[in-house]
Amino acid sequence: xxxxxxxxxxxxxxxxxxxxxxxxxxxxxxxxxxxxxxxxxxxxxxxxxxxxxxxxxxxxxxxxxxxxxxxxxxxxxxxxxxxxxxxxxxxxxxxxxxxxxxxxxxxxxxxxxxxxxxxxxxxxxxxxxxxxxxxxxxxxxxxxxxxxxxxxxxxxxxxxxxxxxxxxxxxxxxxxxxxxxxxxxxxxxxxxxxxxxxxxxxxxxxxxxxxxxxxxxxxxxxxxxxxxxxxxxxxxxxxxxxxxxxxxxxxxxxxxxxxxxxxxxxxxxxxxxxxxxxxxxxxxxxxxxxxxxxxxxxxxxxxxxxxxxxxxxxxxxxxxxxxxxxxxxxxxxxxxxxxxxxxxxxxxxxxxx
Amino acid sequence: xxxxxxxxxxxxxxxxxxxxxxxxxxxxxxxxxxxxxxxxxxxxxxxxxxxxxxxxxxxxxxxxxxxxxxxxxxxxxxxxxxxxxxxxxxxxxxxxxxxxxxxxxxxxxxxxxxxxxxxxxxxxxxxxxxxxxxxxxxxxxxxxxxxxxxxxxxxxxxxxxxxxxxxxxxxxxxxxxxxxxxxxxxxxxxxxxxxxxxxxxxxxxxxxxxxxxxxxxxxxxxxxxxxxxxxxxxxxxxxxxxxxxxxxxxxxxxxxxxxxxxxxxxxxxxxxxxxxxxxxxxxxxxxxxxxxxxxxxxxxxxxxxxxxxxxxxxxxxxxxxxxxxxxxxxxxxxxxxxxxxxxxxxxxxxxxx
Numbered sequence: 001x002x003x004x005x006x007x008x009x010x011x012x013x014x015x016x017x018x019x020x021x022x023x024x025x026x027x028x029x030x031x032x033x034x035x036x037x038x039x040x041x042x043x044x045x046x047x048x049x050x051x052x053x054x055x056x057x058x059x060x061x062x063x064x065x066x067x068x069x070x071x072x073x074x075x076x077x078x079x080x081x082x083x084x085x086x087x088x089x090x091x092x093x094x095x096x097x098x099x100x101x102x103x104x105x106x107x108x109x110x111x112x113x114x115x116x117x118x119x120x121x122x123x124x125x126x127x128x129x130x131x132x133x134x135x136x137x138x139x140x141x142x143x144x145x146x147x148x149x150x151x152x153x154x155x156x157x158x159x160x161x162x163x164x165x166x167x168x169x170x171x172x173x174x175x176x177x178x179x180x181x182x183x184x185x186x187x188x189x190x191x192x193x194x195x196x197x198x199x200x201x202x203x204x205x206x207x208x209x210x211x212x213x214x215x216x217x218x219x220x221x222x223x224x225x226x227x228x229x230x231x232x233x234x235x236x237x238x239x240x241x242x243x244x245x246x247x248x249x250x251x252x253x254x255x256x257x258x259x260x261x262x263x264x265x266x267x268x269x270x271x272x273x274x275x276x277x278x279x280x281x282x283x284x285x286x287x288x289x290x291x292x293x294x295x296x297x298x299x300x301x302x303x304x305x306x307x308x309x310x311x312x313x314x315x316x317x318x319x320x321x322x323x324x325x326x327x328x329x330x331x332x333x334x335x336x337x338x339x340x341x342x343x344x345x346x347x348x349x350x351x352x353x
Numbered sequence: 354x355x356x357x358x359x360x361x362x363x364x365x366x367x368x369x370x371x372x373x374x375x376x377x378x379x380x381x382x383x384x385x386x387x388x389x390x391x392x393x394x395x396x397x398x399x400x401x402x403x404x405x406x407x408x409x410x411x412x413x414x415x416x417x418x419x420x421x422x423x424x425x426x427x428x429x430x431x432x433x434x435x436x437x438x439x440x441x442x443x444x445x446x447x448x449x450x451x452x453x454x455x456x457x458x459x460x461x462x463x464x465x466x467x468x469x470x471x472x473x474x475x476x477x478x479x480x481x482x483x484x485x486x487x488x489x490x491x492x493x494x495x496x497x498x499x500x501x502x503x504x505x506x507x508x509x510x511x512x513x514x515x516x517x518x519x520x521x522x523x524x525x526x527x528x529x530x531x532x533x534x535x536x537x538x539x540x541x542x543x544x545x546x547x548x549x550x551x552x553x554x555x556x557x558x559x560x561x562x563x564x565x566x567x568x569x570x571x572x573x574x575x576x577x578x579x580x581x582x583x584x585x586x587x588x589x590x591x592x593x594x595x596x597x598x599x600x601x602x603x604x605x606x607x608x609x610x611x612x613x614x615x616x617x618x619x620x621x622x623x624x625x626x627x628x629x630x631x632x633x634x635x636x637x638x639x640x641x642x643x644x645x646x647x648x649x650x651x652x653x654x655x656x657x658x659x660x661x662x663x664x665x666x667x668x669x670x671x672x673x674x675x676x677x678x679x680x681x682x683x684x685x686x687x688x689x690x691x692x693x694x695x696x697x698x699x700x701x702x703x704x705x706x
Contacts, residue, residue, distance in 0.1 A: 163683070165685065168649075169651045172648065173652045215625060253607045272568060299525035
């Protein structure tokens with residue numbers, strides 16, 4: 001394995017000393033960038049872009065060309081696994097993800113199997129390899145997946161929802177069926193993430209977008225337990241180099257201690273929680289990633305700088321903080337506001353290291 | 354003042370001993386009840402129903418006729434105040450609330466004034482009086498309002514939203530304008546809730562539906578500070594009888610200690626937080642209301658009973674718990690499942706008192 005020119009992100013995840021607080025942004029390759037929209041137009045649509053390794057590599061690198069980010073994240077979608085299972089992922093224009101064939105019948109759930117990533121998810125692995133080559137060890141590359149529960153939400157409901165009533169109904173009426181889906185999903189996610197590591201991903205992030213809508217006990221049983229299994233199954237080192245991982249449950253601020261205890265290296269925070277308070281709660285067990293409200297990027301460079309400074313100050317001295325948003329960047333973000341944010345983090349964080 | 358035949362709800366809010374844990378359900382007069390749908394059809398639509406004291410009284414009482422609930426809540430909407438300000442509340446069929454004239458211009462915000470409840474909100478006060486008469490002191494009647502921040506969300510955005518981007522943009526770019534709206538709203542809410550108390554409301558609840566989407570510091574400044582002002586301005590006693598109040602921020606589990614410290618009698622909990630953990634955090638400072646996931650009511654009577662028992666057990670011994678859902682009841686709830694829930698709470702809670 002070659003040596004990273006900038007390993008600040010990896011070091012922060014492992015709570016090793018760094019010169020400043022590293023920063024990357026969830027959905028950093030996205031619609032707020034005009035160059036992204038151009039490439040997407042060439043691809044035809046979002047999913048075609050995901051499935052085209054050349055173009056996916058191109059958009060992965062676009063934010064790195066504009067901004068001094070400390071990590072790249074492979075351009076893909078959190079729902080590639082159920083698509084590879086045959087559920088038929090598609091995106092209605094201006095709407096969220098949908099599945100053509102959501103799980104409706106018990107036999108469909110019984111028949112569900114984890115896809116071989118080398119087969120149906122080849123396009124993601126190819127993108128990972130291409131991006132790694134293109135990055136030439138400048139900054140690390142993050143691979144990712146949706147969490148088993150979040151995948152299940154879309155697989156059952158067939159689309160986004162304000163309350164995922166079908167999912168919850170299954171959870172409370174037929175927990176055996178939901179556990180069956182989650183087991184297959186967990187097996188699939190481990191294989192998928194390890195294949196991304198094999199292809200060159202240097203850090204891993206798991207997005208649990210919908211775990212936060214569960215009750216405390218349901219979250220532990222139906223989301224966190226499966227993420228724990230995945231963390232246990234992940235390749236932790238490649239050629240002697242650690243592959244750190246990040247677990248992010250949106251709306252999971254109440255469960256930080258238990259998330260931190262599943263064996264992950266870092267916990268992602270949404271913007272509703274004070275990062276200093278979060279740090280007190282998890283102690284030195286994990287690094288923390290977050291947590292600027294993405295809406296702040298719609299304001300002004302001055303406000304962005306002061307809000308970023310407040311987060312850096314709240315986290316305080318020492319390593320273990322990866323600066324990020326608390327959710328994906330909004331498509332309405334002026335690109336120059338991202339410039340302001342990253343400059344504020346870079347210069348404002350030196351005093352804490 | 355006459356004496357309540359069943360004051361269990363009031364006593365629990367004041368953390369006085371009770372024989373069992375009282376229960377009512379947010380949105381208990383709603384679309385899951387066929388008799389409600391019949392009355393609504395007679396009114397024409399939801400808003401016409403709210404504005405007709407005779408029919409609003411009728412639907413307020415419907416769940417009480419079916420179930421041994423320990424409180425009634427006046428049938429109304431959280432957005433009556435901005436409607437009375439002239440913003441033109443309406444409901445598109447199958448969608449959430451909207452305003453015909455959301456706040457767009459600075460002069461509109463400068464011109465905003467708190468409506469006189471005796472004038473434009475007369476219909477709510479009339480409903481309160483009528484319901485009080487009809488209840489004949491069987492159980493207490495709850496009056497309510499949206500929180501200043503939640504009202505502002507709809508007043509600015511004009512409708513519900515997944516991220517309330519316009520509201521957040523104003524919050525970070527023109528906090529002075531948002532504070533202006535919130536000040537007027539707070540003044541209006543105090544006058545409105547005190548008028549409901551004057552008309553006969555025996556407890557008060559404030560719904561902060563959207564405060565939970567704010568960062569910790571923004572929540573304190575833009576939502577909680579105004580709720581504190583309202584609590585300070587509420588009539589606390591009428592004819593020597595305490596009028597307890599409940600503050601509910603959906604998604605506010607991370608801020609329980611600070612909510613409990615604004616001087617309210619009780620804090621509402623959504624379903625994501627363990628009520629026993631919440632009780633440990635707030636100690637004996639306030640009562641707690643909640644917090645069954647409304648999705649559980651879609652399952653089976655057996656699951657409903659066991660999940661209700663788990664909440665009662667988690668809260669544990671002693672007074673100070675009002676059983677409720679963690680959010681409004683779903684329209685898809687079978688009415689007999691509510692019967693099962695209330696029976697489970699009534700019989701299952703005696704051992705804790």
